[in-house]
Every structure is written in C-alpha cells, then in structure tokens.
Amino acid sequence: MSPDSHPRPGPASVSAPSQAADLSETAVQSESPARRLLASAPGRYAVAVLSFLVALALQRFLWPYIAASPFVLFFAAVMLSGWWGGWGPGLTTVGLSLVATTWLFLPPHHSFRLSMGNTLALGLYTLVSVLMTKLNVRLRRANLERAALLERERRARSAAETERARLHAIFMDAPAHIVFTRGPDHVYTFSNTMNDALVGHRAIVGRAIRESVAEADEQGLIAMMDSVYATGEPFIGHALPVKFTQADGETRETFLNLIYQPTRDEEGRIEGLAGFGFDVTDLVRARQRAEALATELRQTEARARVLAESSAVLAASLDYEATLSNAARLVVPTLADWCLVDLAGPDGRFRRMEVAHARPEDAALAKEVQRFQLLPEGNRHHPPTEALLRGEPLLVEDFPPERIRESAHNEEHARVMLAAGIVSLIAVPLVARERMLGVLTFFTSYSGRRYTQADLSFGRELAHRAALSMENARLYREAQEAIRLRDEFLSIASHELKTPLTPLSLKLQALARELTRHPEAIPRRAVESYVEVGTRQVQKLAELVGDLLDVSRITSGRLSLELEDVDLGPLVREVLARYEPHAARTGATLHFTGVEAGLTGRWDRLRLEQVVTNLVDNAVKYGGGRPIQVRLESTGSGARLTVRDEGIGIEPEYLPRIFGRFERAVSERHYGGLGLGLYITRTLVEALGGTVRVESEPGRGSTFTVELPADPGPAVAGTGPR
Secondary structure: OOHHHOOOOOHHHOHHHHHHHHHHHHHHHOOOHHHHHHOOHHHHHHHHHHHHHHHHHHHHHHOOOOOOOOOHHHHHHHHHHHHHHOHHHHHHHHHHHHHHHHHHHOOOOOOOOOOHHHHHHHHHHHHHHHHHHHHHHHHHHHHHHHHHHHHHHHHHHHHHHHHHHHHHHHHHHOOOEEEEEEOOOOEEEEEOHHHHHHOOOOOOOOOEHHHHOOHHHHOOHHHHHHHHHHHOOOEEEEEEEEEEEOOOOOEEEEEEEEEEEEEEOOOOOEEEEEEEEEEOHHHHHHHHHHHHHHHHHHHHHHHHHHHHHHHHHHHHOOOHHHHHHHHHHHHOOOOOOEEEEEEEOOOOOEEEEEEEEOOHHHHHHHHHHHHOOOOOOOOOOOHHHHHHHHOOOEEEOOOOHHHHHHHOOOHHHHHHHHHHOOOEEEEEEEEEOOEEEEEEEEEEOOOOOOOOHHHHHHHHHHHHHHHHHHHHHHHHHHHHHHHHHHHHHHHHHHHHHHHHHHHHHHHHHHHHHHHHHOOOOOOHHHHHHHHHHHHHHHHHHHHHHHHHHHHHHHHHOOOOOOOEEEEHHHHHHHHHHHHHHHHHHHOOOEEEEEOOOOOEEEEOHHHHHHHHHHHHHHHHHHOOOOOEEEEEEEOOOEEEEEEEEOOOOOOHHHHHHOOOOOOOOOOOOOOOOOOOHHHHHHHHHHHOOOEEEEEEOOOOOEEEEEEEEOOOOHHHOOOOOO
C-alpha cells in the first residue's frame, strides 16, 4: 500500500502512516518476488483493473439473470481492489464500475443520462463502495501490521534464542566461575564449565547448595549468600580461599575474587543470586612465594647477622658460660622467642645455665623453666633429651599441645611447657672433639613462626661455634693448669732433688774434715755412718729420678711390661721388710696378714714391686706414726692387696683426682714428694689389667685397694724399655 493512497493523517496520528508503511514494507520484504510485484503500485492498479474487467464480463454474462442488480458483481471488484490495493485502486474500480454501469446496464442504455432513481442508486452504490474501500483499507493495514508484528515477533524470538544460546555459550566457556541460583535455598539454575570443575564435576543444577556442595557451609559461603539474598547488598571478596573435594577424593584449595549479587523479578523482588568467581590462585601463590622469599631473605640476613655477632661474642672471652649466655640473648628475639642452654657438669649431670626470653612479662615463667634440668634418664621423647641421646640436631616444625604432654618428664613439666606456648622448636647438641658438652634449645611461642631446615642449619652452625668456644676455653684452662702444675712440679722437683743432695754434701764435707783430723786412718764407725747416710740419700735421689723417667715413659707411650710367673706373697714381704727401718724412724709399724705364699699370677715383677713400694711409702709418709695394715688375699681370679693407714686421711674434694699426675692432697711444704707416686701406681695397675681405688676420711686414715687379675692377657704383654 503506497503512502499516497492513504488520507492525510491528523496531528494526533502523524506517525501512523509511516508506521503502517514500515509495517507494509516489512511485510512485502518478507514475501515472494511475484507477490512483491503485485503489491507494487502498478501491480495494485493492475489488480484493480483486472478485477473490474472480470466483474464486467460476469455482469454482462449474467445480466439476463440479474438485471435487477447491476452493481452486485462490481461490489466484489471494489472490495477486492480496495483490500488489495488500498484507496487508489479501490476508487479506480468504483469510478470504472460507475461508468460501465451507467453506460451498459442502466436505461437508457449506451447513454449517460440518468433518471432520478438511477442517480440515487448510483449515489448509494458510490457511498457503499467508498465505505467498503475504507473498511478494506483498514483491514488491509491491520493485516499488514499484524503480519509485520508477527514477523517481528518471530524474528525477535529467533534473535532472542540466538542471543540466549550465544550468551549461554559465552557463560559456559567464560574464563570465570559463574552460577545462578533461585530462592532462599539457593537452588542452582546454572553452573558453567569452570564452576563444575571447581566443585568436582558434581550434578548441582536443580539442587540446593546445602545438598550438592556441603563443604560450602563450613567455609561460610552459604551464610554470605543468605546475607546477600536477605539484604539485597552485593558481596565482593578478594582472594578468598575455598576448598572443594574433587572426583578423585582429594581436596583442592582455590583462591577466588568472588562477587554475589541479587537477581530480581518483574516486580523488583529478589528471586535469586548471580555469582561470579575469578580464579586468582596463581597470583596468590606467586604473592605467597614472593612473600616467603622476602621473609626467607630477611631471616637469612638475620641468621648471618646473629652468627657474626655470636662469633664475636664467643671469641671475646674465655669465660664460656658468660659468652654462651650472651650468645643465647642474641638469638632472642631475632630468631627465637626463647633460648635454653643446658651444660654438662664434671659429674655428668646437666645444669640449665641460661633461659633467655623476649618478653619482660615472661620473667616469672622463665624462673619455672630454669628449674627443669636436662634429664638424660627422663622422657626420651623430650626434644632436648632426644637430641642429646641421638647426638644429632632435632627439628620440630609443629609442636601441638598433645605432643607437648607426650614429651614432658612429668605433669608439672608439661604444665610449664604448655604455659610457654611452644609452637616450633630446634634442639642442637653441643659437641666438640666427640665430647658432649650440652644442648642448645630455642623455640618460638607467641610469634607463631615455624622453623625450617634452613633454621636447623643455623642452629647446627651456632652450636658448632659455641662448642668450639667452650672447647677452646677448656683447653685454655687446661693449658693454664698444666703450666701451673709444671711450675709447681719444677719447684717441688728442684726442692726434692736438693733434699738428698744437701745431707749428702754435708756428709762429704764432714768426711773431708775427718780426713784432715785423722790423716792416717779414719775410725770405721764414722765412715760407716757417713756411707749409710750417703747411700740412703743416693737411693732417694735414684727413686726421684726413676719416677721422672717412668712419667716420661707413660706420657710418651713407651711403658712396657715383661710378664712372668710371680708369687705375690713373698714379694710383698720383701718390700715390707725393706721398709721396716724407715717406718720405725717415723714410729709406725707394718703388719702383714693374708696369703703368705702360693698366690701366683702373670705379672711384671719389677713393676709390681714398684706398686707395693709406692703404696707402703705413701702409708708411711701420711700415716702419722700409727700402725699400717697390709693384707693380701685371693679373689678366685686374681689377687687383692689392701694397704691401710690411720693417718691424716684425704679431704673428699681431693678423692676424685688423687691418682692424677702431679696431684697432691696436702701442702708440699709439710710433706715432700713430687706427687707422682699414686699416678704411677694407677698407670701400672691398669697396665696389668687391674684397678686401684681409695677410701678415706679426714683424720681417720686411708685405705688403698689394688685388684689384679691372675692373667692380664696378651694385650698387656710386651717388651721394651722400662
């Protein structure tokens, strides 16, 4: 329908013709080429003329039968023309039918003169035809609008389906986790591929989240969705950790930037939620690795700084206890919240020397920690004890309360450990030259830090440096003590060597005077007196020199034994008989009891005689002139020799080291000697496979007991210089 076939619209309907034309064009564009041709302006007029000609032909053919109705067929032509072509073709058909009817069918025929009745009939025909055309035009336009609207609706639906499928495909393949839920129970209506993979490819669409993804509740996701649904306020979370069980049974942790926002119906009411999650796991892991590397770098720098400072502190003084305390304080709080130092004492027991802590408010707790010493015989699972027994560093990365209770020595110990709040711990033994010196322990509590292998390496290095410092201090003290003993020994040795030389020199001078006084013959008794004194002093000098030679052999490892069958009873009797004059000069008496003969063993006779001589000489020297008891008895597998005096005795603090080299329990100004007799005795007895021990009380004398096996075995046999 062309725009010029329509009446000009009024102001209120200005847009109607253009809208109708648009609809007509839309409808025409959707038709076939033939139909589009008939719908064009020439085609519409051609249809009008053709319908008029058909109506005219039928009217003439049927005229004999319908002479009373000259307009009936032309009504049909007008109706068809108006419906198909609109106003122009319709009015054209009306005009042609008026001319044809007037000329051919209304009397007078073949004339345009009309009677009043025919004029009225033509007028009525024209009015009805115009009304019919108007109705047909409106019907035509309504049909065109309807067809166009239907076409538009079809196209819109098709486009909507296409867009929906496209949007669905976009959502399904989107590089994000997308879900849609409906209702307060959050029933899934959509879940894309990435979200399906996130939850382990479960069938969740059509099911509530509590039923399909149970772990979402314990992670707080459902509570967050309930809040969004109830308040209508969107939720935005950054790098949230979520954990879901996968199809293989493993739990995978993912970090998401998560957005939940409400969806609304036509009336604006909340009907569900739309969720969007963006996987930032790689970014979070990278950030965590970067932070871990930065933390490790800082810790490495701190460890290097502490090692450097501790080296300086450990080297600053030979008082290793003070330096260890300072080193422990360097570790706290840089690398630990607490640091404990346990050192081994001379008796093998451990003493907690230092408890360093970072917070001043822990001072009272530190005193309680100090009370609990390291116990090798305690709970073997206690970390410092375990490190001590294994002789290796121990790392406890995570120390939960239940493990603390299992590793404690007792309930009170467990209470103190729990109060300290141990989180992670390192215990490192202090070892130098294969000697266990103690244990260094440091741990974290309130800082929450957990130790790694790098921290264990630091602890091993710190303990190594501390042990070397302790060993150097020990060696220094021993060197100082050795120098002191050397100086003391040289002083005593020079004094002891002068002791026999002085009377010998005096006797020689007296003998020279006697020669002057008696040039021809000196009285025999005077000579014998001088010779006796000189012999005794030379013998004493020889004994001193012999002791020095024995010490030299022992120190250089050149002491050897010549084993033979020796009857111990007569040997002891011989030594006692030789010492009776010397004992008598001090007022002492020697008493021998036990086996007189027949107690035989494979021993070195000369060395065994030296042992008995040293013990008897010691008893005579310190016996205070009181009786000395010597007893010899068989033990079944060997012999036991006991020498007891009732002299001054030995103070308890000297008993552990009385058999040491140059050791003395009395002042050298009151008692002579080099302090070597008991040392040589112990060495010789042990070389023969035996043992020697002493029991003594101050003022009540001493008892020395020697036990010797009858056959010391081939390990002690040998030849060489004595």
